[in-house]
Amino acid sequence: MQQITFTTLMKTNNTQSLTLEDFISKINDSYDEDDKEGTNCYEYFNLLEKEFKPFFDFDVKLNKKEFKEFNINLYQNKITDKLNRVCNAVNEVWAISEDHRITKIEDKKIWKVSLHFILTNKKTNAKSFYPYIRKVNYLFKQDKIEFDTSVYRKGMGKFRMSQTKKEGDKHSLLKPVTFKDDITKHIIQVVDGLDEFIITKEMNLLVNNNIDKDENIRELVSGYTVVSKKEKNNCTFMDLDKETICPFIGRKHTNNHIFLVQTEDCLMIKCHSDKCSSKVKILFKNMNSDTIDFDLDVFNAFQIKDGSNYPAKRDYFEKYYKYFRDTNTFYRIQMNYNNRYKYYERELVEIQKGGLADLQIDQYTDKFV
Numbered sequence: 001m002q003q004i005t006f007t008t009l010m011k012t013n014n015t016q017s018l019t020l021e022d023f024i025s026k027i028n029d030s031y032d033e034d035d036k037e038g039t040n041c042y043e044y045f046n047l048l049e050k051e052f053k054p055f056f057d058f059d060v061k062l063n064k065k066e067f068k069e070f071n072i073n074l075y076q077n078k079i080t081d082k083l084n085r086v087c088n089a090v091n092e093v094w095a096i097s098e099d100h101r102i103t104k105i106e107d108k109k110i111w112k113v114s115l116h117f118i119l120t121n122k123k124t125n126a127k128s129f130y131p132y133i134r135k136v137n138y139l140f141k142q143d144k145i146e147f148d149t150s151v152y153r154k155g156m157g158k159f160r161m162s163q164t165k166k167e168g169d170k171h172s173l174l175k176p177v178t179f180k181d182d183i184t185k186h187i188i189q190v191v192d193g194l195d196e197f198i199i200t201k202e203m204n205l206l207v208n209n210n211i212d213k214d215e216n217i218r219e220l221v222s223g224y225t226v227v228s229k230k231e232k233n234n235c236t237f238m239d240l241d242k243e244t245i246c247p248f249i250g251r252k253h254t255n256n257h258i259f260l261v262q263t264e265d266c267l268m269i270k271c272h273s274d275k276c277s278s279k280v281k282i283l284f285k286n287m288n289s290d291t292i293d294f295d296l297d298v299f300n301a302f303q304i305k306d307g308s309n310y311p312a313k314r315d316y317f318e319k320y321y322k323y324f325r326d327t328n329t330f331y332r333i334q335m336n337y338n339n340r341y342k343y344y345e346r347e348l349v350e351i352q353k354g355g356l357a358d359l360q361i362d363q364y365t366d367k368f369v
């Protein structure tokens with residue numbers, strides 16, 4: 001019989017465990033939707049060790065006026081539509097639960113609506129699910145229905161169970177909206193007999209195909225007169241008309257000219273002139289790209305057993321590499337010895353990088369004649 005591990009207190013992470021049957025009784029026996037009664041209980045287990053059902057937590061914070069106008073069904077449908085697309089699923093498979101309550105943030109009353117979504121017919125693990133989730137996030141940000149990414153921890157994870165509430169807060173009772181009579185569907189640790197959550201080619205295309213980004217870049221490029229184009233290292237180099245004003249000197253050059261560089265997430269201006277060669281002006285940067293959140297643990301978690309995971313690991317690294325290649329500023333830690341007090345001081349030092357200045361321009365663009 002499967003054991004469910006859980007914890008009941010907010011502060012001490014004391015793991016308890018029950019058989020699935022006893023666990024369900026514990027939750028069901030204390031639950032009363034009308035009286036807003038429910039026990040205090042979180043599923044609690046190591047996410048790197050167990051398989052689980054794919055899950056998403058959505059929170060929305062509203063003021064009083066917004067709350068009055070808020071249509072929870074519309075919100076729920078909007079999320080379901082989007083989740084169906086990114087998880088290749090249908091409406092019927094989602095175990096949804098909901099709570100809404102008033103809370104205080106800096107003395108201001110806030111109406112908080114939480115929706116939990118669990119994909120009931122699939123199982124996954126942190127290694128394959130987390131990297132995908134990070135890519136998916138921007139699709140939700142666009143529609144301002146962001147999910148909480150802090151729940152995707154490495155190590156011990158804590159998930160408030162449907163039909164339970166936070167200690168001492170009646171209004172926090174998490175009510176099942178679907179699968180009301182089948183609480184097992186709401187337990188993410190129960191994965192027996194479920195199919196693997198497969199990230200299909202189509203799903204990957206969907207999250208990598210950032211339409212807004214492409215449109216933005218196209219529009220920016222159309223404002224310039226491009227005289228020649230070349231591709232190299234997944235970058236597009238576009239030489240611009242000689243008459244174009246160099247942004248670094250504020251006038252056009254007599255002999256040299258400027259050019260655009262487009263990478264996966266970024267469009268920037270550079271200049272062929274020696275004087276300007278170290279300068280880069282970023283015209284557009286896709287802030288939703290997942291590359292900013294490079295996570296060493298996730299990177300290390302790609303196991304290369306038979307070599308089949310190698311491309312995934314390489315892609316993950318290269319995305320991050322592009323981020324720091326395209327940025328002009330980052331920081332390193334410097335240890336300075338303090339002679340007077342005889343100890344090392346830790347200091348953050350800014351590093352100025354010339355973006356793509358270290359690449360040989362002549363290699364990939366023709367000299368302008």
Ligand SMILES: [Zn+2]
Pocket residue numbers: 246247248249253258271272273276
């Ligand atoms: Zn210049």
